[in-house]
Amino acid sequence: MSGSVVADVNSLRALRRARDRIDRDYAEQLDIAALAADSGYSLGQFIRAFDAAYGETPGRYRTRRRVERACELLRSVNLTVTEICMLVGFSSLGSFSRRFADIVGRSPSEYRREAARLGGPAPIPGCFALMWRTGLPAR
Amino acid sequence: MITGVGIVSVWVLDTESAKEFYTKRLGFDLTNDIQLDSGMRWLTVRPPENQGQEFLLVDPAHSMLDADTAVQVRALVAKGALSPGVMATTDCRADYETLLERGVEFIQPPADRPYGIEAILRDDSGNWFSFTQRKAAEAE
Numbered sequence: 042m043s044g045s046v047v048a049d050v051n052s053l054r055a056l057r058r059a060r061d062r063i064d065r066d067y068a069e070q071l072d073i074a075a076l077a078a079d080s081g082y083s084l085g086q087f088i089r090a091f092d093a094a095y096g097e098t099p100g101r102y103r104t105r106r107r108v109e110r111a112c113e114l115l116r117s118v119n120l121t122v123t124e125i126c127m128l129v130g131f132s133s134l135g136s137f138s139r140r141f142a143d144i145v146g147r148s149p150s151e152y153r154r155e156a157a158r159l160g161g162p163a164p165i166p167g168c169f170a171l172m173w174r175t176g177l178p179a180r
Numbered sequence: 181m182i183t184g185v186g187i188v189s190v191w192v193l194d195t196e197s198a199k200e201f202y203t204k205r206l207g208f209d210l211t212n213d214i215q216l217d218s219g220m221r222w223l224t225v226r227p228p229e230n231q232g233q234e235f236l237l238v239d240p241a242h243s244m245l246d247a248d249t250a251v252q253v254r255a256l257v258a259k260g261a262l263s264p265g266v267m268a269t270t271d272c273r274a275d276y277e278t279l280l281e282r283g284v285e286f287i288q289p290p291a292d293r294p295y296g297i298e299a300i301l302r303d304d305s306g307n308w309f310s311f312t313q314r315k316a317a318e319a320e
Contacts, residue, residue, distance in 0.1 A: 053258035094259050
């Protein structure tokens with residue numbers, strides 16, 4: 042929220058629905074312009090309103106969501122980095138690796154090696170640590 | 181001795197719509213619906229199998245909050261920032277199917293977790309709840 046201005050409840054609801062779609066459908070194409078249109082905004086207005094409500098742009102949120110899913114897969118399933126990159130919705134390994142390193146601070150393979158070294162999942166009350174993560178892909 | 185939580189307060193954007201959602205879609209029982217002199221509506225619901233805990237559904241605009249604070253709380257609810265807690269279920273996957281059919285919105289389908297099976301749902305206002313079937317306690 043910027044300054045003391047609070048966006049109206051209906052706009053915030055529309056923004057929340059858009060964000061929930063990113064959380065649910067991160068692996069799909071998820072075009073930001075289409076999300077904007079479905080939420081009743083022009084693209085520019087949508088990006089500004091989303092940023093004002095959630096502190097980051099919808100594109101950035103989508104990237105973080107995909108990277109966060111990739112982290113879980115890197116820790117827990119026996120798939121290659123390229124397979125995981127595609128599974129979470131990236132279309133090129135190059136952009137996946139760059140974005141991943143921007144957010145996590147190391148490459149996907151380094152992340153995986155370190156996770157393996159540290160052992161299994163941390164004993165954190167799971168519903169909070171894992172609250173946005175969906176299950177593993179069906180085998 | 182403290183034995184648990186008796187009433188959980190849930191901020192809602194529209195008490196009439198919330199009453200509908202919690203009773204018709206989630207299948208809770210209505211336990212109280214009383215208009216208080218203060219302007220607040222004492223609206224409580226309860227999961228059918230639970231004789232103890234109730235949910236109090238309150239519109240911040242008609243509560244103990246001042247007007248500015250009420251606007252802020254309503255905004256937090258609408259943008260999906262608040263979570264009143266974890267709902268317990270005896271069969272997460274079956275209930276998920278039933279609730280989906282009744283039009284309940286889930287952010288996350290049931291998934292296996294170290295502590296059980298968990299889904300995440302939103303109420304009609306935007307509150308999110310974990311919806312969890314705990315693993316049976318290990319036999320001692």
